[in-house]
Amino acid sequence: MKVTDVELTISAAKPDQFPKGLFPEVALSGRSNVGKSSFINTLLQRKGMARTSQRPGKTQTLNYYWINDRFHFVDVPGYGYAKVSKSEREAWGRVMEVYFQEREQLKGVVQLVDVRHKPTEDDVMMYEWLKYHELPVIVIATKADKIGRSKWAAHVDRVKKELQVVEDDPVILFSSETGLGKEKAWSAITEKLFS
Numbered sequence: 001m002k003v004t005d006v007e008l009t010i011s012a013a014k015p016d017q018f019p020k021g022l023f024p025e026v027a028l029s030g031r032s033n034v035g036k037s038s039f040i041n042t043l044l045q046r047k048g049m050a051r052t053s054q055r056p057g058k059t060q061t062l063n064y065y066w067i068n069d070r071f072h073f074v075d076v077p078g079y080g081y082a083k084v085s086k087s088e089r090e091a092w093g094r095v096m097e098v099y100f101q102e103r104e105q106l107k108g109v110v111q112l113v114d115v116r117h118k119p120t121e122d123d124v125m126m127y128e129w130l131k132y133h134e135l136p137v138i139v140i141a142t143k144a145d146k147i148g149r150s151k152w153a154a155h156v157d158r159v160k161k162e163l164q165v166v167e168d169d170p171v172i173l174f175s176s177e178t179g180l181g182k183e184k185a186w187s188a189i190t191e192k193l194f195s
């Protein structure tokens with residue numbers, strides 16, 4: 001995928017701010033610090049596009065990136081912050097519920113996990129929840145450069161096993177440092193967007 005145009009069009013805090021057009025979109029989700037911003041920047045070939053390591057506790061928004069005048073990437077805030085208050089967490093949970101359940105433009109979700117570690121309970125819950133809503137998922141196993149090549153297969157197997165990844169969902173090994181998996185990720189994403 002050659003990315004010629006990217007624009008952050010809206011940071012939506014509630015459903016009535018989601019773009020109205022019927023352009024397809026993929027959402028990107030993962031525990032904070034998993035490497036989501038780095039993944040977005042690598043795919044879009046824009047260094048500072050998605051901010052890396054966003055500060056915890058700031059207003060949660062769905063950030064819409066408008067790409068090549070054809071589709072959106074939707075950056076979903078990283079889960080697993082302890083600092084947000086219970087009421088804020090609940091309010092945001094309702095926005096997410098509406099988004100994942102009702103958003104017609106949503107063609108699939110990229111879920112990122114850190115390939116070095118066993119998926120967390122939050123990772124498992126997120127994947128289960130996406131499957132409950134019958135969404136196609138692309139699992140991206142990040143930070144592959146941080147473990148030896150000889151360990152890759154075993155770590156990918158552990159991700160598949162812990163998340164109970166279904167047959168149709170690809171698991172792609174990725175590194176924003178080396179670019180490993182970039183083309184595979186793009187193929188998987190465009191297949192969801194345009195098939």
Ligand code: GDP
Pocket residue numbers: 030031032033034035036037038039051052053054078142143144145146174175176177
């Ligand atoms: P986010 O909070 O999920 O958006 O995560 P970031 O993209 O900000 O990444 C968190 C930290 O992990 C940063 O210090 C990144 O430089 C680092 N990081 C992200 N992806 C990779 C990767 O593929 N390889 C390595 N070695 N570091 C990474």
